[in-house]
Amino acid sequence: MAVFLRPRWIASHVFAGTLIVSFIFAGLWQVDRLEERRETNTAVEARLQADAVGIADLDMSADDLEYRLVQVSGTYDPARELLVANRSADGSPGFWAWTVLELDAGGEVIVNRGFVPRREDAFSSDPTAPTTPVIVAGLVRYGLDAGAVSDDGARISRPNPTLAGEYLQLDNALPVGTYVQLRGQAPAPAAVPVPVPSPDLSEGPHLSYAFQWFTFATIGTIGYALVLWRIRRGSEAKGDVGLQDSMTPADGSGPHAV
DSSP: GGGGGGGHHHHHHHHHHEEEEEEEHHHHHHHHHHHHHHHHHHHHHHHHHSOOOOOOGSSOOOSOOOOOOEEEEEEEEEEEEEEEEEEETTTTEEEEEEEEEETTTSSEEEEEEEEEEGGGGGGGSSSOOOOSSEEEEEEEEOOOSSSBBBBSSSEEEEOOOHHHHTTTTBSSSSSEEEEEEEEESSOOOOOSBBBOOOOSSSSTTHHHHHHHHHHHHHHHHHHHHHHHHHHHHHHHHHHHHHHHHHHOOTSSTTTTTT
């Protein structure tokens, strides 16, 4: 109808169309994120199931070393340790214990021995690293940038292995910016620190988000079409009434007058 081609209605059409298209693109973006998540999960799962290798057998030129499983032997240096602040486990605040492991084969690595509760009365054992030789199996992990070491040299504000390595004067056997996340140790470690759980391999909320965006697009399309349909029907009804009134003589006579 001509009424829907007026400037006010054209602006309404453009706004509604833009909104609906935006919903569709948001849904497609979530679908892409889901596919990326699935590809990442597949790659990580394959690495988690692979046999552990020594650092000497690790391909340092690989584009992505994260979640590669390594096994090393050596001795912790408890004097060279940092507590990574602002960590949590099961809703409890605390720290990660990053301790230098001096390797038998030469070189050193930072080992994330696990979570240490902030409340000392929550300790079920001494969290100090053992000074006897150990065999460590763990995942190569990348850290974050920025952060700072506390004035007393006991804590670091963010899990930044590059900064930690510089402060601890690390002779790193791994590429800069990486550390080892403990998965197993022989002899078995104490109850505290608690090893950090393996990565979450769920698909996340992307599928449900995509469904929501596509639902919004469907509702918007159908709803806007119904609004236009009702307005058109209303206009047609008014037109019919006007036509009937114009056909009725002023004295009330007409084809149906008695």
